[in-house]
Amino acid sequence: MGEPGPLELLNQLEGILESDPLIDEIGFIHPSQFAALNEDIGTPSTSVGSVPKSSFETIFWARDHKLGISTRVLFPLYVAAKNAFVDAYKSYKVHRSIYNERDDKNASTCPSSSPLRLESELMKHSRALLLLSSDFGSAWNSRKLVLSKKQSLSMFMNELIFSAAVLSHSPKSEQTWSQRRWVIKMIAGNCSNLQEIMERESELVKKLAERSKMNYRAWNHRCWLVSYMSGEQVLQEFDKSRHWAVLHVADNSCFHYRARLMLRLFEESQHNKDRDASFDPELHELLKEEFNWVEKLIKRYVGREALWLHRRFLLTCWIRYFACGDDDRSLPSNQRNIKTVDIDMLIDNELELFRSCTNVPDSDFEDHKAQATFAATYMMWLKKQLSMTLSIDIQKLETSRLKSVLTNAYPEKSFLWNSLLELCEST
């Protein structure tokens, strides 16, 4: 029994993709894994062309919308898919330019079957190629050409399904995420279930982020979605992502996502209301809760920088949306505008946090040293921030104290600490 050739492999793969457009997960599997997979649940597979069905049993594995491809055939399969794609793209572009020219003169002279066939060939081959090489940008572009010409909602939706399958194997593929954004931009104006799509997108990121740590592109995509969400959805996302953040306190991305959601809420609130009465008790409460929550996390999970960075963000929110200027501060606290946060109390709170995070008797542990460093650089940042935005000088915080904390933790970095403190003092 002969080994199938490259073209037969490609035909077989494309046949499988054609027969199941709902494939949601793909993987490249080592030949030795096939036996175990087939043992589990019998042997499915359909035969294509002259190659007997059994030849493919150790090459492709498809079931329950999952597709496995043997690593043994990746190279010939890729070469065949790429060649087929390049030819199809070429023919399509040639045809398109002829078609466009004719279209100007007389649209009816163009036969309708041929462009359809070229389009479907291009979609078929680019699909096979992208499963194997997810960042092949030209292949994604060719699909954009066809999709933007067709303007069919169901085709756009299928593109979301297909690119999700690609992401299941390459969760950090920039081109694939970009394709999804392009599709969403195309359908955003004229689809009735955009909110539902946003929810699914957000879920997809969550799912993939669990499988691939530190996935900047996935989270960047989720942040991008925020501007398409409804106000209600933003609040839901804010609630839902809290749990994930607690389970991944070292991952900055989720905290950044929460920051993005909060900013959207603040923007909306400012937009909807008269600026003078911008105090929004709900937002005030939300910010306060987040602020206290992060403080708890900082104390519980020692030495996690993402938490400190999130606190910086929250503090800028206090300053930007709720802090008062010098005029208000001169009033006794009971006469101050309700929207203002008591800056003195805030500063005291942060000083207390700084003390509790730096007064660690046994600071030999790396986590505690990191915590002290983050606390000190945070205070350094806060000092500069307050002096720049509100002209407030935190007198209770001496730079010499910061310096001793930093050099105690990492004496070998004293050059850096000195430069930083110099920068901090020069305004």
Added chain:
Amino acid sequence: MGELMVEKHVKYILAVEKRKDDFESVVMEHLRLNGAYWGLTTLDIMGKLAAVEQDEVISWVMQCQHESGGFGGNIGHDPHVPCTFLFDLCITSMNSAAMLAFTHFPILTSQNKKHGQTSIKSTHHKRWHSRHWQCVLLRNLGVAVVSLTFQPDIAALQNEDGSFSGDIWGEVDARFSYIAILSLALMHQLDKVDVGKAVKYILSCKNVDGGFGCTPGAESHAGQIFCCVAALAITGSLHHVCYSWWVLSSLIMIDRVHWIDKGKLVKFILDCQDKENGGISDRPDDAVDVFHTYFGVAGLSLLEYPGMKPIDPAYALPVDVVNRVILGR
């Protein structure tokens, strides 16, 4: 401490170039132009550029050009700003007279149309001469949205907010701003876009943690920080003391402050070498690749490791090349 295995790395880079017979190498083929830039620059820094057959590289690179004028990552691939930029870098780092003429071509055409003709073989040859120099610039920037319609309107390369798109499909990213600015700077054409707006856009990508993201409000990323800071440096916007604040804070953020200790960093890079077969990896004992080989050698150059040509941190090209092209020395 070991030493840099220069000869091994040369051998490794040349071998990687030729590798086309397994899945791992072909699946990266859309990045081949990136590979060429990494490989060529690494060789140049180590003073080994003569090891490559220049005519071969040039003729291959030229074939990556798209009919719209932009460059793709390999022959037959769609054009994209990063690839066009890589083309510029590849061409710029090559040392031959023909290449220099080519690099200077857009500049020369605006002053004097005699030069550079022999090095351009494609059918676009005529167009280079029939259109005025803006078209040349458009071709080199590779932003197809303009070059497809051939409106010689430089401002259209840029979006209203000062950002740049990567191609006709409109994805925006601060990295494209860096690339556009660098490509323009290499061609002495920075005054043809709204630099003020471009800088403003880049600054709008800054976050409270001191880093930069790919769009305003996007999470900070070390790669983005490099692109944004370098773009600011090239446009002369990096004069304020707060920028050094950001840079230092960025270093803290990515926890690489100890890298400021030059000796430690040199040792770290040398430990990442494959001492048998050449090449450098992302960390000791990982698999090597040409990307990290470039970063390792470029890093050693920045750290003034003996025998390395100095590299310009913003242009990501050897200083002598930058001097030759930007300053005309």
